[in-house]
């Protein structure tokens with residue numbers, strides 16, 4: 001991580017000395033940590049505590065030292081997992097609803113037939129009435 005540097009002396013990390021992260025989000029080398037971050041951060045003036053930068057940082061801190069591309073890939077994988085999870089449940093529900101619709105289809109056809117049967121006598125009645133009134137006109 002070529003961007004990590006001491007916020008006081010601008011020294012870069014090497015295998016010889018530790019680097020520290022303050023609770024206020026600043027980084028100091030081992031030489032500067034004692035004078036710049038033991039109780040109060042020299043850079044921002046906040047009361048602070050420090051942790052040594054190592055491979056055993058907590059995940060919420062480690063995230064800030066992860067390559068953004070790797071972080072994006074990881075988050076994208078999580079988004080795909082959530083999407084697949086929801087897609088599978090949605091497909092299961094749709095399959096069930098389709099099955100229900102197929103089982104209801106004969107009933108829907110029957111209802112449609114009944115509606116047709118009800119309309120036919122109405123049409124016949126209106127034709128009879130029209131026919132009668134036409135005959136009355138001839139008389």
Ligand SMILES: [Zn+2]
Nearest residue numbers: 006009029032
């Ligand atoms: Zn330093």
Ligand SMILES: [Zn+2]
Nearest residue numbers: 024026041044
């Ligand atoms: Zn600070």
